[in-house]
Amino acid sequence: MSNVTAPELHTAPTPRVSIPAGPAIWSGNFRLYFTARSAGLLSDAMLPVAVTTGLLTSGHAASTVGYAMAFLLAPFAGLVLVGGVLADRFTARRLMIFADLLNLTTRVLLAVLFFRGIDQLWQLYLLLALAGTAAAMFQPGAASTVPLVARDVQGANGILRISEALTTLAGPPLAGLLAAASTGWVMVIAGVMYAISASTLLALRLGPVPAPPPGDSLWKNLVEGWHEFRARSWMWGVIVIWMVFTVLSWGPLTPLLGSLVVPAHGATVFGVLNGMFGAGTVIGGLIAIRLKPVRPLAAGAFAVLVFPLQQFALAFDLPWPVLGAAMLVSGIGISFWGVMWATSVQTQVPGEVLNRIHAYEVAGSVCMFPLGSALAGPAMETFGAQHVLVVGGIVTVLTAAALLLSPPIRGLRRVPDAGPVAGGH
Numbered sequence: 001m002s003n004v005t006a007p008e009l010h011t012a013p014t015p016r017v018s019i020p021a022g023p024a025i026w027s028g029n030f031r032l033y034f035t036a037r038s039a040g041l042l043s044d045a046m047l048p049v050a051v052t053t054g055l056l057t058s059g060h061a062a063s064t065v066g067y068a069m070a071f072l073l074a075p076f077a078g079l080v081l082v083g084g085v086l087a088d089r090f091t092a093r094r095l096m097i098f099a100d101l102l103n104l105t106t107r108v109l110l111a112v113l114f115f116r117g118i119d120q121l122w123q124l125y126l127l128l129a130l131a132g133t134a135a136a137m138f139q140p141g142a143a144s145t146v147p148l149v150a151r152d153v154q155g156a157n158g159i160l161r162i163s164e165a166l167t168t169l170a171g172p173p174l175a176g177l178l179a180a181a182s183t184g185w186v187m188v189i190a191g192v193m194y195a196i197s198a199s200t201l202l203a204l205r206l207g208p209v210p211a212p213p214p215g216d217s218l219w220k221n222l223v224e225g226w227h228e229f230r231a232r233s234w235m236w237g238v239i240v241i242w243m244v245f246t247v248l249s250w251g252p253l254t255p256l257l258g259s260l261v262v263p264a265h266g267a268t269v270f271g272v273l274n275g276m277f278g279a280g281t282v283i284g285g286l287i288a289i290r291l292k293p294v295r296p297l298a299a300g301a302f303a304v305l306v307f308p309l310q311q312f313a314l315a316f317d318l319p320w321p322v323l324g325a326a327m328l329v330s331g332i333g334i335s336f337w338g339v340m341w342a343t344s345v346q347t348q349v350p351g352e353v354l355n356r357i358h359a360y361e362v363a364g365s366v367c368m369f370p371l372g373s374a375l376a377g378p379a380m381e382t383f384g385a386q387h388v389l390v391v392g393g394i395v396t397v398l399t400a401a402a403l404l405l406s407p408p409i410r411g412l413r414r415v416p417d418a419g420p421v422a423g424g425h
Contacts, residue, residue, distance in 0.1 A: 024152035025159065032204050033149045036197040037142065038163045040100065043107070043190040043197075045171025047072070047131065050190075051124075053176060054114050054183030064121065071125040073370065075132035076139075077363065084140035084359025085221045092141025092355055093204055099138035100198035104191050106131045111187035139362055140355040147346050147354075148206050154296075154343040154414075158289035161339050165281035165331075169274075225356025232348070234297065234408035235357070238341065239364040241406075245399040246365065249392040251372015253311060256385055265320050276324040277310070280331020287332065288339035298410045300340030301403035306333035308393035315389035347415035 023030075051072075052065050087095045106127045118124055150156035178186045230236060261270045284303075293299035309326040318326075349357050379388045403409050 025150050025155045027149065029149040029204055029206065030156060032200040033145060034159065034163065036096075036100075036200040037160060038167060039193040039196040039200075040103075040138070041164055041167040042171050043103070043193040044135070045168050046175035046186055046190055049172040049175040050179045050183050050186035051128070053179035054186075055118075057179070057183075058118060060118070060121075067121075068124060068128055072128040072132045075129050076136045077366070079133055079136035080139055080363050080366075081222060081225075081356075081359045083136045083138070084225060084356040086137065087141040087144065087355035087359075088221060088225075088352065092144050093201060093206060096138050096141045096145070097198050097201050099134040100194045100201065102134040102137070103131060104194040104198065106134065107187045107191035107194060111184045111191065113184075114187060115182065115184035140359040143342060143346055143358045144351070144354040146342075147351070149204070153347050154292055154339060155289045157339045157342045157346070158285045158287075161285035161288065161335055161342075162282050165278050165285065165335070169278040173271075221356065225353055225360060228349070228353045229357050229360045232357075234406070234412050235345070235361065236364075237406050237409050238297070238403065239361060241399055241402045242365050243368045245395060246368040247372040247375070249308075249311070249372075249395040249399070251369050252376035252379060252388055252392060255373055255376040256380060256389060257310075257314060259380070260314060260385055261320070261323075269320050273320065273324050273327055277327040277331040280328040280333075281335035282331075283328075284332040284335025285339060288336050291336075292414060293340075294414055295410065295412060296340040296344050296414050297412050298404060300337035301400045301409070303333040303336040303340075304400040304403070305397065306330055308396040311389045311393035311396065315386045315393065344412060344414075348412070 022028075048069065051068055055065050055068065083095065110124075110127050113123060113127065146156050146160070147153050175186050178189070257273070258270060261273060291299075307330045310323065310330040313323045313326040345358060345361060346354065376388070383391075
C-alpha cells in the first residue's frame with residue numbers, strides 16, 4: 001500500500017480493507033484509535049453523574065434531572081441512523097472528529113454554565129441535546145473504524161471492550177468526586193478528553209475507505225442501508241431477539257438491582273456489586289482476545305446462558321457475596337457475547353455500508369433499553385420484584401436458545417484475520 005499522508009480517500013466498494021504488515025492489534029493506528037476511544041468513553045461515562053449531581057446540589061428537582069437525561073438521549077436515538085449515512089458519505093474518521101469537536105464545545109459551555117450557575121434551564125437542555133447529537137454522529141464510525149486499524153479485529157474488540165469496562169467503572173466515581181466540589185471542573189476534564197480524542201483521530205493515517213457512489217441522496221443511502229440490513233437474516237434475527245431480551249430482561253434489571261440492594265445492604269455494597277460486574281466484563285474481554293471460535297455467534301450465545309445467574313441470585317435473595325460472584329460471571333458472559341457480535345458485524349459487512357448497518361443495529365438494540373427500564377417500576381408494583389427477575393432470567397435463557405436455534409445465526413462462520421500486504425503508511 002502506498003504512503004497516505006492526506007485524509008482517507010473514497011474508493012470502489014470492497015468487503016475488507018487490507019492492513020499493512022505489522023502488529024495484528026497494536027499498530028500505530030490502533031494505539032491512536034485506542035487512545036481516542038478511551039478518552040471519549042471516560043468523558044461519556046462522567047456526563048450523566050456530573051449533570052445529575054450538579055442539578056441536585058444546586059437545588060433543582062429530580063424531575064429536572066429526568067428532563068435533562070431525556071434531552072441527552074433523545075437526539076441520539078433519533079439521529080443515529082443519519083449518523084450512519086453521513087459516516088459512509090464523508091468517512092467515519094471525519095465525522096468522528098466533527099463529533100469530538102462538537103462535544104468539546106458543549107463541555108466548555110457546560111463548564112461555564114455550571115461555574116456561573118444555571119438560571120435558564122433551556123441553555124442546559126440545548127447543550128445536552130447537542131451532546132446527544134454528537135454521540136449519534138460518532139457512534140456509527142466507532143465500530144467501522146476497528147477493521148481499518150487492526151488485522152485481528154476480534155482481539156481489537158476485546159481490548160476496546162476492556163477499555164469500555166474500565167472507563168465505565170472509573171468515570172462515574174470520578175465525576176461524583178469532582179462534582180461534589182464543582183460540576184464545572186468535571187466538564188473541563190471532559191473537554192480535555194475530547195480534545196485528546198479529536199487530536200488522535202486526526203493523526204490516524206488510513207488507507208482507502210469504501211464509500212457509496214457519489215451523488216446519491218441521503219434518503220437513498222438510508223434506504224440502501226435498510227435493504228443491506230434486511231438482507232442479512234443473521235443480523236436482523238439477532239436484533240429482533242435482542243430487542244425482546246432488552247425490554248423483558250436486561251432493561252428492568254438495573255433499576256431493580258438498585259432498588260433491592262441499596263435498602264437491604266447499602267450504597268457501598270451496591271457499588272461493590274457493580275464493580276464485580278465490571279470486573280467480569282474485563283475478564284470476558286480478555287478471554288475474547290484469545291478464544292476465537294469458528295462460529296462466533298453460537299459461542300457467544302452459549303456465553304449469554306450465564307447472564308441470568310445474577311437475576312436468579314437477586315430474585316431468591318442470596319447473600320450479597322454470592323450475588324457478587326453471579327454478577328462477575330454474568331459480566332464475563334455478556335462481554336464475550338459483545339465481542340463476538342461486534343466482530344461478526346465488522347468482518348461480515350462490506351465497508352461501504354458498514355456505518356449505516358451499524359447505525360440500524362444500534363438503533364434496534366439500544367432504543368429498547370429505556371423502555372425496559374421504564375417498565376421495571378410498574379411491573380414490580382404489579383407482579384412483585386421476584387417474579388419480574390425470574391421472568392427476566394427465563395427470557396435470557398430463551399434468548400440464548402433462540403440464537404442457537406436460528407440456523408443463520410448459529411451457522412455464521414468466523415472470517416479469518418486480514419493478512420498483511422506489502423508496503424506501509
